[in-house]
């Protein structure tokens with residue numbers, strides 16, 4: 378492994394930066410994601426920081442079933458992220474379409490649009506589950522290192 | 523000066539119904555604003571026709587994660603009306619209780635978001651920390667933090683015990699104290715006043731003309747509240763005031779929401795203290811006779827309207843939902859006109875849409891013929907900087 382790659386993996390493990398994208402979610406998962414960042418759960422203490430632009434992000438946190446309108450934009454955002462990048466599908470509808478499965482405006486499940494690394498179930502997900510998901514992701518990257 | 527048109531959105535998940543704002547600018551001032559709708563369309567109304575009434579309950583709950591109880595209650599009132607079912611009094615009281623707890627959680631959430639858009643992040647962290655208290659109450663009563671699903675056709679799913687009552691009251695008393703602090707902050711803190719006063723003006727006559735609802739309308743002096751005008755559930759037995767304000771700006775909306783919190787606390791105490799005895803649910807047949815029903819409900823953001831048509835089977839023939847944000851969009855267009863570009867995030871946030879994802883706005887410079895893209899975050903930063911140059915700085919607090 379080149380030294381630069383080592384550096385990148387090290388910084389990713391120490392402080393993963395996340396970008397949150399709502400692909401047609403009902404907002405239930407979105408407020409829980411924000412909740413995970415506020416004082417009670419406070420994921421920032423693990424170095425996890427919410428970023429506003431895809432160019433800074435390591436992990437794309439996608440909530441929602443991916444509506445037909447949003448699918449194109451979701452792809453564009455994913456393409457803008459630098460390598461190495463990971464996708465986290467949050468909520469029942471991110472995993473499989475959930476309650477929106479069968480709606481005509483929806484391409485159910487994030488995996489139909491992007492490669493997904495972690496699935497976090499729950500409708501809505503609990504903030505603890507989100508933290509757990511990020512930790513699992515970091516552990517799996519650590520294992521591969 | 524040449525005019526510049528900015529498309530704001532269409533991916534604008536800041537609002538329940540994603541839309542696109544076309545802002546025409548002269549310098550930094552907005553001369554006109556147009557709105558296009560129909561982006562985040564999932565097709566829920568059609569999906570509802572393919573599911574049974576009970577399944578629809580869980581689908582409708584997911585129209586919006588923040589006012590989920592409002593939508594299900596409105597829907598279920600229609601179903602019960604068509605099924606001619608007598609819902610027990612205790613169930614109605616429990617629905618009212620959850621409804622008010624939901625309003626508290628939603629208003630606290632809004633207060634935080636408004637603080638964030640102003641650049642006052644401490645307020646954001648404070649209110650979201652306190653909001654956990656309401657979420658704990660909701661979890662205690664229903665088993666879930668966001669989608670409570672307390673409603674079921676014919677009543678509610680869970681009863682309330684004496685221990686739960688004391689626990690909820692304890693938390694509400696704590697919140698009462700905190701809210702008094704927020705009210706003081708909102709009305710006396712000069713930096714907050716500088717960012718909210720005379721911003722996003724919506725005079726009374728325009729509010730009526732454009733059909734504004736909820737706190738947006740009440741902050742323009744329009745005493746419009748379904749809970750008072752046409753009481754549903756057990757609101758006719760509760761003692762509460764309709765809060766209005768006459769400044770017609772973002773400051774007014776801030777004050778209205780903060781004071782409504784206090785009214786909600788009062789109502790929560792009243793419901794808990796006078797909870798009627800009896801069963802919590804009755805049985806309702808799966809198939810519902812043909813008919814039509816319309817009901818409205820005062821959701822945290824304003825009047826929510828549901829229309830339901832049944833055809834004798836166990837599935838509805840047609841369901842129509844009109845969420846309050848849709849009603850307020852016309853007013854947003856008016857509020858932005860004549861205002862500063864820097865105020866756009868705050869003005870949009872003031873009608874209480876949901877700040878949930880990364881938006882972008884493209885700036886079209888007609889003179890240079892090129893497009894620049896702004897993200898929501900950049901817009902927000904720009905707003906904060908704009909006011910910093912004019913002496914409004916929250917970092918010194």
Ligand code: SF4
Nearest residue numbers: 405406468469470500
């Ligand atoms: S998983 Fe459930 S709570 Fe989360 S966005 Fe989807 S419908 Fe909403």
